[in-house]
Amino acid sequence: MKFAENNNQAAExxxxxxxxxxxxxxxxxxxxxxLWYTYVSDRLPELNVQLDKTLTTxxxxxxxxxxxxxxxxMIKDEINGAEDIQASLISLINNLYEDAGHTAEKxxxxxxxxxxxxxxxxxxxxxxxxxxxxxxxHALSTHTKSIGDTARLFQERMYAAQxxxxxxxxxxxxxxxxxRVDPLTNLFNRRVFDSELAQLVSNTNHNxxxxxxxxxxxxxxxxxxxxxHLMGDKVLQYVGxxxxxxxxxxxxxxxxxxxxxxxxxPGVDIDSASEIAExxxxxxxxxxxxxxxxxxxxxSITASFGVSQFKHGETAEQLIDRTDKALYKAKDSGRNQVKxxx
Numbered sequence: 001m002k003f004a005e006n007n008n009q010a011a012e013x014x015x016x017x018x019x020x021x022x023x024x025x026x027x028x029x030x031x032x033x034x035l036w037y038t039y040v041s042d043r044l045p046e047l048n049v050q051l052d053k054t055l056t057t058x059x060x061x062x063x064x065x066x067x068x069x070x071x072x073x074m075i076k077d078e079i080n081g082a083e084d085i086q087a088s089l090i091s092l093i094n095n096l097y098e099d100a101g102h103t104a105e106k107x108x109x110x111x112x113x114x115x116x117x118x119x120x121x122x123x124x125x126x127x128x129x130x131x132x133x134x135x136x137x138h139a140l141s142t143h144t145k146s147i148g149d150t151a152r153l154f155q156e157r158m159y160a161a162q163x164x165x166x167x168x169x170x171x172x173x174x175x176x177x178x179x180r181v182d183p184l185t186n187l188f189n190r191r192v193f194d195s196e197l198a199q200l201v202s203n204t205n206h207n208x209x210x211x212x213x214x215x216x217x218x219x220x221x222x223x224x225x226x227x228x229h230l231m232g233d234k235v236l237q238y239v240g241x242x243x244x245x246x247x248x249x250x251x252x253x254x255x256x257x258x259x260x261x262x263x264x265x266p267g268v269d270i271d272s273a274s275e276i277a278e279x280x281x282x283x284x285x286x287x288x289x290x291x292x293x294x295x296x297x298x299x300s301i302t303a304s305f306g307v308s309q310f311k312h313g314e315t316a317e318q319l320i321d322r323t324d325k326a327l328y329k330a331k332d333s334g335r336n337q338v339k340x341x342x
Contacts, residue, residue, distance in 0.1 A: 013040050013041050017033065017036040017039070020036055021036050025059075026060055031066055034074055035069060047069060047074075180192050185240025187243065187244065192252075197212075197316045200310065201314070201315060201316050209267060209309065210309070210310040211265040211270050211272070211307065212262070212264060212307070213262065213263040214262050214320075214327045215263070215280070216303060216331070217259040218301075218303055227298065231291070236259065239284060242280060242284065247276065251268070252264040270309035274338055274340055277305040280303075281303060281336065281337070284303045285303075287301045289301070303336065304330040306329070306330060307341065308326060308340065308341035322341040322342070
């Protein structure tokens with residue numbers, strides 16, 4: 001939600017929003033103020049449509065509907081699924097509410113001064129003025145400057161709120177991403193794989209071809225025991241980067257778990273998938289890692305592959321089972337090779 005108005009425009013929105021809320025008996029709480037400030041700025045047409053319908057039906061905007069519209073149109077993306085970010089937004093809105101209350105008070109005072117000045121001017125015309133003209137002009141000038149300063153300050157607060165909301169949104173996106181990404185390899189994790197595979201097997205397009213690869217680093221436990229987990233992590237990171245480079249979108253490489261990786265390959269038949277698996281196998285076999293302490297070159301890293309093509313009508317479990325059997329066939333046949341499922 002961007003608030004990019006200049007001082008004059010912000011003040012104009014302020015003057016429009018508060019009377020509207022008063023007219024329709026809408027409580028001037030922070031949530032309602034955000035709604036009606038946005039309404040008069042006309043930046044969210046769909047919100048305006050919903051508010052107009054609500055006013056036509058109820059003559060006001062009931063609290064429950066206000067809350068629903070606020071969630072759906074104002075902060076849906078920012079607060080979805082993140083309680084800490086919700087708390088930050090509530091605090092932010094409360095601060096804006098205080099600023100809006102101060103601005104509304106200044107507006108009310110200005111209206112009072114304006115009305116009194118008009119009465120005094122009328123009295124002056126009738127020869128009954130209690131104040132000289134220059135005093136009236138001075139009072140109007142002082143209060144006009146005051147409300148201008150207040151509107152400008154409020155606009156600055158709105159701009160600061162925009163920056164804070166953007167920061168919260170970025171934090172939310174990072175939180176969402178963290179829940180889907182393996183922190184060691186920066187590949188998507190098993191959770192994403194399960195979701196994508198479920199969508200693939202539920203596709204009713206029988207002409208869609210998709211393949212699936214399972215990768216297991218050979219003797220990885222022994223490698224960790226021999227060279228340590230830090231070296232093992234380096235191998236996992238390298239394989240993750242290799243899979244990402246060799247399998248670009250729409251292919252989806254993921255860290256399946258432990259030393260296992262998987263690749264979903266929509267639009268790829270089993271022959272092409274097997275060729276890609278062979279290419280990755282050769283690159284893994286070519287890995288050379290130098291130990292800093294001993295200077296030893298480690299060149300014993302290999303991986304085994306199981307490859308399958310999705311058969312329409314089979315479940316995700318059946319596809320995984322067929323691919324897993326192909327993988328174990330590669331292991332039983334001596335490892336460091338690619339085997340295709342029946």
